Amino acid sequence: MSAQNYIRNRWYEDIPLGEFHVFGSHTFSEKECIDFAQKYAPEYFHTSPEMAFDSPYRGLVVSEWHLVSIWMKLMVSYMERFSTGVRDGRRNGAGVKVMNMVWHYPVRPGHTLTYTYEIVEKIDSRVRDKWSILRSRNEAFNQNNELVFSFEVDILAERKPS
């Protein structure tokens, strides 16, 4: 993956439909799962290993929005890694809308997810004259290569100045 392939250092027009990236992996520790859940999803099967054992999940599970937040963290890290040298104010990536977010299987502490995205649509209509929309399909797979989480998101991408 070369720097030229990164989203943030290219104009909307230069990012091809169908571009596919494997952009990061993350192993969820029990402590970080509990910490996140205590703030945002305090159900007992996210916060108490003992009580979770008697839940329908038969053990602790990672909260849905934690999976989403790690997606964002890995995406930003990936974008920054490949944007070195861009200092002209282009800031692709602000999210507008999310669609079809589905959690297919529970994720547990100790599991490792690998996140991917593919550009599936380019929407040419202008947002405030300067931006258009890139739609990506995002997926996360666990260590057994099972799809556990997927969604589409629309982000703003800056158009080449005319």
Add this chain to the structure above:
Amino acid sequence: MKYWEQLPDTLEFTSKPVELSKADILEFATEFDPQPYHLDDAAADASIFGGLCASGWQISAIALRQLSDSLANRQIPLLGIKQTSSLVWKKPVFAGDTLTCKIALNDLQPSQGQLNWGTIDCVIEMSNQHQKIVLNMNSTLAIAQTPKGHAQ
């Protein structure tokens, strides 16, 4: 507990308000969404948002916390989110904003699988202190059914 079988077809309520501080915004953004418009005042002023604003993922996480608390207060046993069919950020959220969710539940459906739960659709509309909508989120929730062997 008010299990899935005991829920009415529709249920509407309003969450408690939550005020978001600059420290809250910086804390979440530093860990999960370290982009300039969530971390740096000058960069944020020059951005499409026009000022330092919260990560959209933090706003949606807060909406889900408000949902979680509202259900817990009503003794409705939430077992997770099955899907979010749409999530739209309508306006940026800035430090000092106070956020309140209107939550509507409807369309009870039995679970397709073996697990002891049913689903209900959930529509969340989050507004700021100026009564402007900042977020719309449509999800399907899993709600626990009466445990097997439990006296009805």
